[in-house]
Amino acid sequence: MSEHSPVLLMVCPVFAAVFCVLFGMRNKAVCLPLVLLGLGGSLYFAVDVFYQVQASSSKAISYYLAGWNGTDFPRGVGIEYRVDLLNSLVLMLIPAVGLLAALFSREFVPRETPGKEPQYYTLFLLLLTGLMGMTVTGDAFNLYVLLEVSSLTGYALIAMGSPRAAVSAFQYVILGTIGATFYLLGVGYLYIKTGSLNMSGIHHAIVAHGLMESPAIYVAFILIFAGIWVKLAFFPVFNWLPNAYSQAPTSTGCVVAPLMTKVSVYIMVRVMITLFGADYVYGSLDWSGPIVWVSVIAILSGSVLAFAQKDLRRMLTYLIVAEVGYMVGGAWLLVPGGMARGELLSQTATGMVGTTYHIISDAAMTLCLFMAAGAMIRKAGSSRISSMYGLFSKSPVTMVCFVVGALSMIGVPPTCGFFSKWYLVSGAFAAGRWEFAIALLISSLMNAVLFFRVIEHAFFMNPDDKGEENIAPAFSENPSSMLVPLVLAAASLFAIGLFNKEIAGYLEQFLFYAQFGSYG
Amino acid sequence: MEEFIHSKFNYWIYVLLMMIGLWGMIAKNNLIKKLIGMSIFQTAIILFYVSIAVKEKEANIPILPHHGHDYSPLAAAAHAGHGDGDGGHKDDNGHNASPEGHGDHGDHGHAGAHDPKVPVPNEFANPLPHVLMLTAIVVGVATLGLALAISQKIFKHYGTLEEDELLKKVRADDYV
Amino acid sequence: MKVFTGIIVGCIGMLLLYGVNDTGDFPAWGDPDSPANGSEISQYYITQTIVDTEVPNMVTAVLADYRGYDTMFETVVIFVAGIAIFSVVRMMEDSGWHAPEFLRKPDLVPKHTVRLLVPVIQIFALYVLVHGHSSPGGGFQGGVIMGASYILIALVWDLETALKRFPEKMAITTAGVGILIYAGFGFAPVLMGEEFLNYGILHHVLPGVDTPQMARYYGMFGVEIGVMMTVSSVMFLIYALLASRGLMKKGL
Numbered sequence: 001m002s003e004h005s006p007v008l009l010m011v012c013p014v015f016a017a018v019f020c021v022l023f024g025m026r027n028k029a030v031c032l033p034l035v036l037l038g039l040g041g042s043l044y045f046a047v048d049v050f051y052q053v054q055a056s057s058s059k060a061i062s063y064y065l066a067g068w069n070g071t072d073f074p075r076g077v078g079i080e081y082r083v084d085l086l087n088s089l090v091l092m093l094i095p096a097v098g099l100l101a102a103l104f105s106r107e108f109v110p111r112e113t114p115g116k117e118p119q120y121y122t123l124f125l126l127l128l129t130g131l132m133g134m135t136v137t138g139d140a141f142n143l144y145v146l147l148e149v150s151s152l153t154g155y156a157l158i159a160m161g162s163p164r165a166a167v168s169a170f171q172y173v174i175l176g177t178i179g180a181t182f183y184l185l186g187v188g189y190l191y192i193k194t195g196s197l198n199m200s201g202i203h204h205a206i207v208a209h210g211l212m213e214s215p216a217i218y219v220a221f222i223l224i225f226a227g228i229w230v231k232l233a234f235f236p237v238f239n240w241l242p243n244a245y246s247q248a249p250t251s252t253g254c255v256v257a258p259l260m261t262k263v264s265v266y267i268m269v270r271v272m273i274t275l276f277g278a279d280y281v282y283g284s285l286d287w288s289g290p291i292v293w294v295s296v297i298a299i300l301s302g303s304v305l306a307f308a309q310k311d312l313r314r315m316l317t318y319l320i321v322a323e324v325g326y327m328v329g330g331a332w333l334l335v336p337g338g339m340a341r342g343e344l345l346s347q348t349a350t351g352m353v354g355t356t357y358h359i360i361s362d363a364a365m366t367l368c369l370f371m372a373a374g375a376m377i378r379k380a381g382s383s384r385i386s387s388m389y390g391l392f393s394k395s396p397v398t399m400v401c402f403v404v405g406a407l408s409m410i411g412v413p414p415t416c417g418f419f420s421k422w423y424l425v426s427g428a429f430a431a432g433r434w435e436f437a438i439a440l441l442i443s444s445l446m447n448a449v450l451f452f453r454v455i456e457h458a459f460f461m462n463p464d465d466k467g468e469e470n471i472a473p474a475f476s477e478n479p480s481s482m483l484v485p486l487v488l489a490a491a492s493l494f495a496i497g498l499f500n501k502e503i504a505g506y507l508e509q510f511l512f513y514a515q516f517g518s519y520g
Numbered sequence: 521m522e523e524f525i526h527s528k529f530n531y532w533i534y535v536l537l538m539m540i541g542l543w544g545m546i547a548k549n550n551l552i553k554k555l556i557g558m559s560i561f562q563t564a565i566i567l568f569y570v571s572i573a574v575k576e577k578e579a580n581i582p583i584l585p586h587h588g589h590d591y592s593p594l595a596a597a598a599h600a601g602h603g604d605g606d607g608g609h610k611d612d613n614g615h616n617a618s619p620e621g622h623g624d625h626g627d628h629g630h631a632g633a634h635d636p637k638v639p640v641p642n643e644f645a646n647p648l649p650h651v652l653m654l655t656a657i658v659v660g661v662a663t664l665g666l667a668l669a670i671s672q673k674i675f676k677h678y679g680t681l682e683e684d685e686l687l688k689k690v691r692a693d694d695y696v
Numbered sequence: 697m698k699v700f701t702g703i704i705v706g707c708i709g710m711l712l713l714y715g716v717n718d719t720g721d722f723p724a725w726g727d728p729d730s731p732a733n734g735s736e737i738s739q740y741y742i743t744q745t746i747v748d749t750e751v752p753n754m755v756t757a758v759l760a761d762y763r764g765y766d767t768m769f770e771t772v773v774i775f776v777a778g779i780a781i782f783s784v785v786r787m788m789e790d791s792g793w794h795a796p797e798f799l800r801k802p803d804l805v806p807k808h809t810v811r812l813l814v815p816v817i818q819i820f821a822l823y824v825l826v827h828g829h830s831s832p833g834g835g836f837q838g839g840v841i842m843g844a845s846y847i848l849i850a851l852v853w854d855l856e857t858a859l860k861r862f863p864e865k866m867a868i869t870t871a872g873v874g875i876l877i878y879a880g881f882g883f884a885p886v887l888m889g890e891e892f893l894n895y896g897i898l899h900h901v902l903p904g905v906d907t908p909q910m911a912r913y914y915g916m917f918g919v920e921i922g923v924m925m926t927v928s929s930v931m932f933l934i935y936a937l938l939a940s941r942g943l944m945k946k947g948l
Contacts, residue, residue, distance in 0.1 A: 195735025
């Protein structure tokens, strides 16, 4: 069975989703166990895939669906799953986040979407399936299909909430469709020039036929990048993200916020490194300058707009916009001329390790913060920051986890946020992009102020109370189904931070094999 | 200029349609008109992909004629076994066995063994973009259905489908 | 706003046409030697489909066999659309708001015409499904025609009549079973040691099938059945949900 792990990790949640809707309609209690089973199976196979990738010689494994392998048949006749070190890390991340969010959702789903739990959990599982499918595939069109699976489930999960959420979901539908369709068009342009849909096949054709100067390939890159840009909520098309994620039902927010933009960043890295190749992106294209500047604007605008928010979840979503700015800027950091000199990719694209490490760390941070915010809102009864007084006494465990998440966002060691900022800033210095490093540091300071504002409200008792006896609110902690995933998420922030050397080592190896690995 | 438009006219058409759709999606006020724009936008992509699968001069649809009987190795092996036991090729749907392409394909020899013919690539349109577009059409339908459902929910609660009125009502709710 | 959007859209259009010129880069209309049409993969599909799978329709073979995994997720997309629309609009009880209904008994001519037509439509749908291997058709097309036959019943009589014949629970169940069939046909080869969706190995299990090629032929047919079940039920479910505004009681 283990050689089929790349596809089994996709099939488990699909089966679980169908059973969830078939049996859940008769008996609601069977939904959550099925979700946990499906995601647990995915996590198991994802870990298995990671070990297989480690053990393989070129640090990558290929799995050919329907048996049309690359040796007996021309490559690209079937669909290929290609897992290398970057994929396998993200592949382990997705079901783990899903499991924690699913456990957390037990309290919220019956309250926020009553009567539709089976459908909710089915869509939940299929969202995670779509995200995993985007990560593991080596075929450009397969990525589009799974992008649409995850997008459609995302739209529905958001629209299932309040009517206000439906308005945000509509805006998200329009923008998401523009993004996905531009991606499809870009793949079409690539197809008309290379004749293949397989990612390695396209790269091979671009290099072998000398298509680097071709206008069609240039426009294809612009289109694919523009499509991903919309899905990333990168400046200036980020407006849909705060609306959609802050209005969504709590448990939806806990799974889309950590994952969707991060998987889009992964796709961007994959398109840059595998599909077009580092030689094209860092050599022929001259975009590093403008894009890093736009990401600086994204970081600063995300942080500044977060200040203006009175609603806790909305504030967190603007921070996601800033984090996306970190990742996109980091991916495009470039030591000019490095590719031509034949240097190692990790020395040329100095921010790439930081970006890919940040995919993992930001997913964990966002998960922890959104879950903590959901718990705090439940306790406080309202999502306004000003109403969150006294929460430290009422629910200390929740607040401690929130503080840990906040420290990670600010960038305090030994949480993972510190290390990802470290890699990004050192990459910025190596590439000579001081503005990016300064923006990162300013954003850390602004995050500190933002979070301390919330923590201050939560720590003190009712501040408007004048003259009444200062009675500490009774201790009424959130139920353990919410606490356990929250504590695990907070603990993972430390774990990812402590293991940063290993993870960064894997990512450097990924860049090495991407540069020198052979086709086939 | 004439030549330029003629030889690449499929690109002009699809870009025109796509831009009309994109303009509709962004600029129009009514939600349903935005969805119509979305539909036009996605249809233009479908048109683009299908247009690149065309092969001029002689190419037919990517389906082997006569149920692929003359091309299939299994059928050839079966014929070799039967010798000339089975007389005329009578297709069930009654179309007569006409030559299926240009060039020399030999006769429909069913006397004795005959090698299966190999399909000539230039006679059949490229099947891959058609397959991709089957998927894209389905995805477009699904997105349109979901967007219509969301607009129904919006209309039920806000009573309007015009974006500006909707934003006013939503902002009023937000600041309650 | 409209003018501003128009300018942006015009710029995007110019970008898309960048490089489309006489001698350039983009393949001319109908060029059989363009990289897409003349590529190894495309030639492989045209020449080898009949050898690998005994299916004359290359599009069906690519859809259900070579790129069958994409088609499985396409079916999942349709399933998701059905479940998603259900979750967004379905209301269990009427909130009291609805537009006035115009219900009358169906007129004589439509009623009798449709009574004769619907069985024919459904048989045609099954024909399109089964003949997807040798003529244009297949699971998606057959499923849509089958779903349309129920929508026709809902239009001519009313939604309740159609729902009596195809209840909501049955529609969701059928949609789910369709995906299970597809995934099952994919998973069975894994149990036998081959890759997912590699139908060739199923010639050991399927009755009356002796070569890998015919196993692929019948494997494709099996997954197309799954696809048709999902598509037809979801098409009708979407119509029923949207037309009744989620109440599943009265329709248009």
